[in-house]
Amino acid sequence: MSSLFPTYQRWEVSAKSGKGTMLIDTNGKEYLDFVGGIAVCNLGHCHPNVVDALTNQAQSLWHVSNLFQIEGQEQAATVLAEQSSGDYVFFCNSGTEANEAAIKLARKFTGKNHIISLANSFHGRTLGSMAATGQAKIHEGYGTMLSSFTYADLNDIESIKEQISQETAAIMIEVVQGEGGVRVMEAEFASQLQELCEQHELLLIVDEVQTGIGRTGKAFGYENLGLSPDIITVAKGLGNGFPVGAMIGKEHLKSAFQPGSHGSTFGGNPLAMAVVNAVLETIFDESFLKQVEEKGNSFQTYLKQSLGELPIVKDIRGLGLLVGIECHEPVADLITKAREQGLLVLPVGPNVIRLLPPLVVTDEELQQAAKILAQVVGSKTAAI
Structure with a gap:
């Protein structure tokens, strides 16, 4: 009898330990882990640089609150700003919190409420980020969503143009809709979107929670499409399993987030920052990203x-090490x-297999995964 709320459909696997791409359960069985904590463990399990950074910090200082100067925040913020189109960083604890901060910043800076996001998007499960999410199943049972969000279609610029009004503050997108079926933004749409934001003086928010921190072979996924977002949100791979998120914004937005406008008790604490700096030092290396x-x-x-x-396979698509296999059957x-x-591996929707290997995966392991999937999918094809 469990005392946990049954909010997760759990597998019959209890993990005991992990190393790199391998996960070991309590029965001693080894798994090639192409889930990675759902795009979190970009450096795999127990990466030595991350373990050392966390261990050393844990022996020194855990928490002081953001009333104090925290050196690790300045270091991490400098790297994130240098590697992105942004200039300033706000640290929090998760992707949902990063997206909440982005929504608040966009509304406060512009003085407008309306934000356009995309159908099949996913931005989180708090009331604000849930309203930004373009999936009815996420909204069900929670009453009226924030009415300031409307949803356009990925790769359909006309559907966005139709929704722009004098009250529109921003457009919020993912360059790959991970939870939406591994659907990739097209380059032409991205170019038109950037032009549209500039024409109407709209903020462009890019949710990089799943695609950021090297997942696509770039520091941030939007770089593949030549975008220059005003606001970027990251989490997941930023902490390689330690809870941390960040919102990155351009310089002109600084005036909207002054003392008292937003905050987080645990955001950017010394433990998280030690991990983040170890992750960024490893992943934001040009040769590492090229390998990804x-x-x-x-x-x-x-x-x-x-x-x-x-015959069962409809499409194989993705960007970098975020890949989806869409099938004609569940x-x-x-x-x-x-x-x-x-x-x-993960399902996303009824018909898509999502693959999220750690960025440190070897070529041999990629071939091994492809071989296993071919056997599994092929066996179902034979049975039809």
Whole structure:
């Protein structure tokens, strides 16, 4: 009898330890982990740089609150600003909190309430970020959402133009809709979107919670599309498993977030900042990111070679090491079969398998995953 609220559909796996791309359960079974805490463990499990940083900080200082100067915040903020289109950083504890901060900043700076986001998007589960999320199933049961959000369609610029009004403050997007089925933004749409924001003086908010911190082979996913967002949100891979999030904004937005306008008790605490700085030092290395880009290209090639001709497979798509396999049939049983064969992958919606390997994955492990998936998906094809 569990005392936990049943808010999660849990697997029959209890993890005991992990190292790199491998996860080991309490029965001693090893898994190739292509879930990575849902795009969190970008450096894999127990990366030595991260472990050392956290251990050393834990022996020195855990928490003092943001009344104090925290050196680690300044260090991390400098790196995030240097690597992005932004200039200032606000630290919090999660992607949802980062998106809440982005929504508040956009409304406060512009004095306007309306924000356009996209259908099938996902931005979090608090009332503000949930309203920004363009999925009815996320809204169900919680009453009236914030009426200031409307939803356009990915890669359809006309659907955005139709919703712009004098009350529009910002457009909020993901360059890859991870929770929306691994749907990738097209370059032409991105260019038109940037132009539209400039024409109407709208803020562009890019949610990089899943695509940021190297996941796509760039420091941030929007770089693949030539965008220059006013506000960027990150979390997940930023802490490699330690709870932390950040909102990055351009210089002209600074005036809207002055003392008392926003805050977080635990945001940017010394433990989190020690981890973040270790993560950024490792991932934001040019050669590391280049390898991620190459691995992402290779992985899609392996998948297309192994699965592309199977009748059940509708599409294989993604960006960097965020990949989706869309099938003509539900994939729940395929997820289970892959797990039985030692490969952990995720469903997204009824028909898409989502793959989120750690960025430190080897080419051999990518080929191994493709082979297991080919066997699993192929067995279902044979059974039809």
